Every structure is written in C-alpha cells, then in structure tokens.
Amino acid sequence: MWDEVMGAVGECLSKGDLIARQQLEDFEANLAKFIGVKHVMGMNSGTDALLISLKAAGIKQGDEVITVSHTFVATIMSIVFNGATPKLIDVGQDMEMDVSKLERAVSKRTKAIIPVHLNGRMVDMRVVHEVADKHGLIIVEDAAQALGAKVGKYHSGGSGLTGCFSFYPAKILGCAGDGGALSTNDDEIATKVRLLRDHGFKRDTNELLMYGFNSRLDNLQAAILDIKLKRLPQWIERRRQIADMYEQGLEGVGDLVLMPSTKGEGDYFDVYQNYVIRTEKRDALQAHMREHGVETLISWSKATHTHPALGLTGVSLPKTEGLARTVLSLPMFPELEDSEIDYVIETIKSFYS
Numbered sequence: 001m002w003d004e005v006m007g008a009v010g011e012c013l014s015k016g017d018l019i020a021r022q023q024l025e026d027f028e029a030n031l032a033k034f035i036g037v038k039h040v041m042g043m044n045s046g047t048d049a050l051l052i053s054l055k056a057a058g059i060k061q062g063d064e065v066i067t068v069s070h071t072f073v074a075t076i077m078s079i080v081f082n083g084a085t086p087k088l089i090d091v092g093q094d095m096e097m098d099v100s101k102l103e104r105a106v107s108k109r110t111k112a113i114i115p116v117h118l119n120g121r122m123v124d125m126r127v128v129h130e131v132a133d134k135h136g137l138i139i140v141e142d143a144a145q146a147l148g149a150k151v152g153k154y155h156s157g158g159s160g161l162t163g164c165f166s167f168y169p170a171k172i173l174g175c176a177g178d179g180g181a182l183s184t185n186d187d188e189i190a191t192k193v194r195l196l197r198d199h200g201f202k203r204d205t206n207e208l209l210m211y212g213f214n215s216r217l218d219n220l221q222a223a224i225l226d227i228k229l230k231r232l233p234q235w236i237e238r239r240r241q242i243a244d245m246y247e248q249g250l251e252g253v254g255d256l257v258l259m260p261s262t263k264g265e266g267d268y269f270d271v272y273q274n275y276v277i278r279t280e281k282r283d284a285l286q287a288h289m290r291e292h293g294v295e296t297l298i299s300w301s302k303a304t305h306t307h308p309a310l311g312l313t314g315v316s317l318p319k320t321e322g323l324a325r326t327v328l329s330l331p332m333f334p335e336l337e338d339s340e341i342d343y344v345i346e347t348i349k350s351f352y353s
C-alpha cells in the first residue's frame with residue numbers, strides 16, 4: 001500500500017494538484033458510497049464538520065443541543081461556538097449516550113441532538129430518530145470514531161441531517177495529519193456546506209454568497225485517504241478479530257468490565273476504533289502495563305463537564321464521572337500481531353494473579 005500512497009503523493013506534488021482537485025472529488029464520491037449517502041464534503045477536521053453542520057442547520061443563540069459529556073471536547077465546542085447551550089446527558093453501560101434519558105432532556109428550546117458514536121459503536125439511532133421525529137429536532141451525528149459502524153438499518157453518519165467524520169491519524173481511517181468529512185442526504189445542506197468550507201466562495205461563478213471558513217480537506221490528504229478507504233473493510237474485520245481475542249482472553253479476569261461483544265447483541269455492528277476496558281484499579285494496571293512495555297491510553301481522565309474553564313459545571317453525570325476514573329484503552333490497530341495481543345492479555349492477567 002505504501003508504494004501506492006507514495007505514488008499518489010508524488011503525482012499530486014508534481015502536478016500541483018493540491019486544493020480541490022480530482023482526487024478530492026474521487027474520495028468524496030467513494031466515501032459517500034461507503035457510508036450510503038448522497039453527498040460527502042471533505043473538511044479540514046472532524047471539529048469543523050461539527051461546527052459547520054450546526055451552522056448550516058441554523059443553530060443559534062438561545063437554542064439548546066442535547067449531547068453527552070463523555071466525548072472529545074470538540075462535540076461540545078461546536079455547540080458553544082454557534083452560540084447555543086449544550087444539554088449534557090449521561091451514558092449507559094456501553095459508554096454511549098443513554099437514550100432512555102433523551103426525551104426527558106428535551107425542552108422548548110431544544111433544536112438538535114448530537115449522538116456521539118464513541119469507540120466504534122453507534123448510539124441506538126432507532127430511539128434517537130423516534131425522539132427527534134416526535135419533537136421536530138435535527139440530528140447531527142458525531143461519527144468521528146465510528147466510520148463503518150451500524151445499528152439495525154442505520155449506518156454511522158448516514159441517517160442524521162449530517163454525519164461528521166475525523167481522519168486524525170489515530171482514527172479508523174487516518175490521514176497524514178488533520179482531516180475530516182461531512183456527510184448528508186440533504187441537497188440544500190450540501191450546497192451550504194460546500195460554500196461554508198470555502199469562504200462562502202462559489203468557484204464556478206466567482207461570487208461570494210456568504211461569510212465562510214477555510215475548512216477544505218487538502219487534496220493530498222484526499223488522495224491518501226482514497227487509497228486507504230479501499231482497505232477499510234479488511235481493517236475493520238481485523239479490529240473485530242482483535243476485539244474477539246480480548247474478549248476471550250479477558251472474560252472473568254479480576255474486576256474487568258469489557259466492551260460489548262462482536263456477537264452484535266441488539267443488532268450492532270461495532271468497528272472497535274478503541275478497545276476500552278474498565279477497572280477500579282485502572283491507574284495501577286496502567287503502571288503495570290507500562291513496566292511491561294505495553295502502551296495504554298486514558299480517554300478521558302477528567303469528565304469534560306468537570307473542567308471549570310468550560311463553564312459546564314452544575315451538571316451531575318454519575319456514569320460519565322465513573323468512567324473518567326476507570327477507563328483504559330488497550331492497543332487496538334489492524335497491524336497488531338496475534339502474539340502481541342496474547343502478550344497484552346497475559347500482562348493483564350499477571351497483574352491480577
């Protein structure tokens with residue numbers, strides 16, 4: 001694959017295909033097909049995809065948007081920077097938005113819901129759509145961590161007004177720096193987003209139709225992503241195999257709580273962007289892993305709503321706050337060898353024995 005990538009990079013550089021060229025259009029068309037939507041627009045990041053989604057949807061000061069605190073801060077920032085108020089709800093046992101709490105969070109000011117499909121698993125969109133339809137709310141899917149995931153008939157980023165994806169290098173489809181995309185089936189939103197990501201500039205007529213941003217996906221990144229996208233189904237399969245190995249190796253070990261199984265209970269198809277375990281002995285386990293040469297990650301050690309600088313205080317979300325104390329992400333990427341996964345499992349077992 002790397003020869004193909006280097007070839008594509010060389011071609012972009014030698015031809016000067018750097019901004020808004022054919023490679024970007026090709027990638028957008030291929031990604032739209034993969035997600036099952038009409039339009040995809042490459043953006044400079046998942047953050048801007050969220051920000052511009054809410055702007056294109058007309059979210060403004062005085063509006064409320066329901067989402068979770070157990071997410072990357074960009075989700076909440078996109079609401080605040082559009083002048084609206086985030087209404088944060090707690091997560092369920094699977095670490096995703098607890099949809100049983102959704103309807104109670106709706107007020108007269110609520111205009112939108114941002115379900116965040118975290119760790120490669122989708123929020124139960126069957127319930128999200130039901131509540132949104134009943135109350136006339138917009139859905140913007142934060143699918144930054146879940147390209148390729150499904151629940152029932154819903155594809156990640158495929159059924160909301162928009163879906164927002166990130167190609168940050170550690171993501172399931174990563175580029176060589178920052179990148180993102182916005183998906184939609186709505187023609188009007190697609191037209192608006194194309195303008196908003198490009199200074200409000202209509203390139204074919206040279207008109208400025210609105211104030212906009214500079215938020216395009218670089219052509220070079222698009223060329224790289226298009227090559228990697230072809231391999232994505234096999235990489236997702238490998239991630240699911242790794243999740244199976246963790247599940248078989250770690251079931252019943254110590255006080256560990258594992259991720260939902262690949263068996264797809266409730267019609268889920270998870271893509272395991274991360275494999276997150278939970279334990280009350282998290283910090284000691286992480287130190288033990290480090291001593292044995294295994295790098296693990298904590299996302300996030302302090303719940304987003306408890307950072308005073310963000311002004312989100314006064315919210316009590318016991319499950320989210322509990323996760324901040326207990327979550328630990330194990331190595332998870334398709335290149336992992338079986339022997340390396342076995343080593344991770346054995347190292348965890350040695351901690352508890």
Ligand SMILES: Cc1ncc(COP(=O)(O)O)c(C=O)c1O
Nearest residue numbers: 045046047072074144166167168
């Ligand atoms: C859930 C979630 N939302 C939004 C983002 C923002 O994406 P980006 O880093 O591409 O701006 C991320 C990326 O880390 C994320 O994990």
